Amino acid sequence: MTKSLRRYTFARDKRIRSKAEFSAVFEKGERATRGPLMTIAMPTDHPTPRLGISVPKRVGSAPKRNRIKRMLRESFRLTQHDFPRPYDLIIVVRPHEPMILAEYQRLLGALLVKLCRS
Numbered sequence: 001m002t003k004s005l006r007r008y009t010f011a012r013d014k015r016i017r018s019k020a021e022f023s024a025v026f027e028k029g030e031r032a033t034r035g036p037l038m039t040i041a042m043p044t045d046h047p048t049p050r051l052g053i054s055v056p057k058r059v060g061s062a063p064k065r066n067r068i069k070r071m072l073r074e075s076f077r078l079t080q081h082d083f084p085r086p087y088d089l090i091i092v093v094r095p096h097e098p099m100i101l102a103e104y105q106r107l108l109g110a111l112l113v114k115l116c117r118s
Contacts (some may be wrong), residue, residue: 014080016052016088025052025088032114034107036096037072041115044088051076052090059095067098075104082109084116 016022029040044050053072055065072091091108 014048014050016050016090021088022052022054022090025090029088029090030115032111034110034114036094037104037107037111038092038094039108039111039115040090040092041087044086046086046088049076049080049083049086050088052088053093054090055093059093064098065093068093071098071101071104072108074101075108079105079108079112083112087115 016025025040025042029042031038031040033039051073053069055069057065059065059068072093076089
């Protein structure tokens with residue numbers, strides 16, 4: 001008996017990587033804020049949702065910034081299949097103490113609902 005499992009990976013094709021892609025989303029995207037996260041989202045023709053993360057140095061030390069980025073990537077990876085259509089999503093992080101994964105998922109889910117309504 002074979003199980004059909006959905007793969008929850010975070011491959012390179014799901015990342016916004018170039019400066020031009022970041023600029024396009026910053027210029028044309030819709031903004032929403034929840035707690036320490038601001039998202040800028042733009043519908044895309046890309047087959048899957050893509051994520052870009054911006055964590056400025058004022059957020060904290062490198063280990064703290066890296067932990068926040070890991071948590072945000074994992075939150076996105078777990079919720080990407082809930083998007084009604086593919087979006088290019090940039091998350092800008094404001095200074096805060098790192099939270100647990102469930103908190104980041106809750107914030108990302110709330111932002112997703114807000115962006116999909118508009």
